[in-house]
Amino acid sequence: MQQDNGTSFTDSDVSIFEAFAIFCGLGIHNTQMYESACKLMAKQKVALECLSYHATASNDDTLRLTSEPIPSAESYNLYSFTFIDFDLTDEDTCRATIRMFKQCDLIQKFHIPYEVLCRWILSVKKNYRPVKYHNWRHALNVAQTMFAMLKTGKMEQFMTDLEILGLLVACLCHDLDHRGTNNAFQMKTESPLAILYSTSTMEHHHFDQCVMILNSDSNNIFQNLSMEDYRKVMKVVESAILSTDLAVYFKKKNKFMELIDEGEFDWQSEEKKELLCGMMMTACDVSAIAKPWEVQHRVAKLVADEFFDQGDLERLQLNQQPVAMMDRERKDELPQMQVGFIDVICLPLYKVLSDTFPWIMPLYEGTMENKKHWQDLAEKVEMGLTWIDRDTIDEPVEEFVSYEPKDIEFTVTTLNCAHVDRKEAAEKSTLGRFASLRKGGRTLTKGVRHRISRSLYARSTPEDAAKSKALIPDRKSRNKLCLLI
Template structure:
């Protein structure tokens, strides 16, 4: 037979018999062929596919033990039927044989009741005693007691006859009776006549009619020497009916093994209970996190699971008044405080509510000092008899409920309550065991529910176990875990409700703001019916263009002219009415700040128009790109607040919380999208989906590129690109670099204008910086940096020269090197640098308080009321000479200018 065995035959056999291979690997497989998930490695041969055994536990655990544990948990463990030794067989065995039999019993029996019943039977036979009993230790270390587990075990009694259930078990406190004395002292007690011992309780004999004579009682100890039980045998049936020293020795040896068996069986049972509890808690956690849209459905699921696990008659969940927040009161952290102080006030004004109303303010309540201070806003009540239907008691019922009074006590103390026989408890004053509805409360377990801030938001209350016994420590541990998940679930539900409420408020606010931020129909109609100047007439194609002589309406008309002469309205089918409304809406959404206002946006757009058509860069771009660049220029500073990104971060503004980088630039882009999405303002309405996606992407890139922090990062790459001789710019990345540099060149183009314009613009910029510096000094208590410090206003010429060297000249030199048509910008920048170097620092005087003048929109034109004491910027004479000297630019100065703008 073995002669025909070879590797090929074996392999063929294994292929045809995969179950045999699976069984063999399960029994004899080495750890190194076992996966981490407990399954066995499949053979590398593609022909052999063995279905993996379902995994039960992780880790390298003995497969036999795992199988036994799984069957035990599922209740499918088949007991090995062994024939019990009768009296004669047991007495004929040697002592070694008897203990080997005992060891076999311990190694194969996992049920502590069956094991102890067998031990007591054998001990009764070996010691010739009439019967025996087993008591196990229960309770905490401070309140331990014995419970009768096996009572009156004889050599012929069955386990069902001797086993005491929770309903029939006898409770014996430590130190009381013979068993209690042994448990407390750990001493052996051998009594010849029980009736002569004062510790013996004759009541049992009187009830049963049984006469107790002799008693041998011993403690059962674990490996740490702690008492885990007490065993006693009664009435020796031979001789003088007294237990001998030999009986004590036999009993002691048996109880050593009994202690081992009880400890092992209890540990195994504890692991099974823990496993079941974990499975139930995992199921609860899954349900909690699946159900986050309704607080009532969440509470119902938790209560049904709690009642099913702990087998109680009644389950009630009380929620404190603070837990059912209204208006998002429980939002926490710095952003929530800023949200309350700033956003809610603006929102309240938008929807015509009082920003200081009680509903929108966080109220910090004092900690309750009595149960009268504890108020429940809602309660959920579940009776086992009601078939899973949850009732919500009225406020009056909760107020008058005696069980609710105990729940208030739990909230007040912050600790669990586990009481039995409530009618005799005095800790709750006059509370008695009957509810208003006649329900009798026999025992109760109350557990506080905490939220993520360790604050009590409710109470879980379980009443009357179905088996009539009090709630034990294991029940308390289970309900404590339940309460943790309940708190998480309630918190998640409340956060979801808060988010929905805030989204609703945001929707209302956006609707209101959209209405007020959009140009009115009469304004639009008036603009549509007016005549528009040509670009040549107004000088839109020149680098020296001056907007100062134009009024506000003329700047809007010039904007329409640029889009029209770029053929964008015709190419992308933009209705003139939509174009006019959108332009007016964009203008309306610029705030009347000193510099970063509508006039600045208009000038940036005109510069881009000139770069494209006069500078000759129009050949590098398609029509959609031209549309995106002009729209980006007009919208690149929308809703500017007159402060920079660094200031937004310092004051922890909502914008800074919303955007982690390029704070204002992201806001400008989002505001641009909001206007486009407003009714009647979508100038992209005729674009295809692909065109729409592309132009929005271009808008975002172009507007974010105006952040000087990004400019410094990209400038080096662009310079390398120009130095390499790039002329086509067909690659998307290269074209994006060019667009980014063009946006910066347009944004700072005031530095290239004729001196009369540059001087005024520089003063406007400086005054806006000084206004921010004043805020930093007054609101934050900080000394502003030099360029924002009004006390250093006389240094403006020096700062302008530094600005030109650090920001302006590098970009205009690089662009001019590539595109000769942009040389007028470089020339203008160099002329203005010379002018600034000629200005004496001591003769420059700026107003302490300034508002934008002719070069910025009037309040009426912006549709926003202005304070009556606002001042116009007064032009100051700039004369004298300053030492002509170049300004060396350092990285620190780059950072300075980056922070400023």
């Protein structure tokens, strides 16, 4: 093949032609890709608009909340570390949240339109799923503990108004759209969230949901902030939410402890302030452990039920054995696991915080008190009782009622069953009669054996002994069941 001037194409001409052809092909391909990307972006925008509409509180609900009077902080017990939400209606939870913003004077200081605040609170509430524990009620309790730490615990003296605003927002949003499963589950199942975020998976998602709501129509409570203040408060919110990942807490804990040991009292540098806020977020996130016992054991049951649901999913979907705290078959170990949780996470954190900031001592004292209850329950589990199946888990062992099959004869007797062969009596100690109380072959501790013996002897009267003697079975009918409690 020749050119128009009659000369032949050189190798250089061929290379230039090939390069031009590739360039044209890439141009056509990029144009097609750009068109596809534009369509995908448009679809994403439509999806976000739909999600934003459905995730945003309705105008009717917003107007209703806007027009309602807001009770005092004292009426909700907001200043106390023993705050309880059980008796609050859903409407009251929103009013209590507004009251916290009012008491911190955040509405006036940052010119937050009241209607926007009400809509934002309702939208945040709406974006919590109805899981058993990590729901809107948990978010409210975490925010209330932060409020109590700031006010009653006097931690507000270390914070700017903008940081207080960011911390309250972070507490309310820190578990948005929680699915009742943890980060490990997301990684095991290779969920879309795990693909998006390789670390602190759920916490990154919670923050993204927080941003989505703020960017939704009429939900931006930061709308009147300057660009610089907006940047600062969003940084506080992001750092605080990510700090609720216990893996992050363990990474930062030692550095915080070192600062305390060195006698640090100036927390105003950016790095130290971020560290302090992170510790406060963890302290608030696990603060149910410091509530009055009747609240603590009820919340613990909710946590356990949610964990067991995840364990069930791991068995069904992954065919894997769940870890102990999520294994429904090991529910009897929960009291002892609660003691471990208190010792490893809660007490060290509350101890160092209360030593440095003494006004938050109630968190440490409440946790210590509940540890005693959990230890007591752990001993009862050793005796064969299952706390998780009871409506009340602090009931004394003697008060539990056994259901007696009608076709078995029961005989009430004392510890010493008569007419037993001497050889058999030598082989079986008195505690051998309590085989039904042992769990999985575990050996009863000395304290537990003493408690059982004391309980049984205390309940035995001379009249009972006489009746027992009259009812002692002969050797032939000795196989009848003796009810010892």
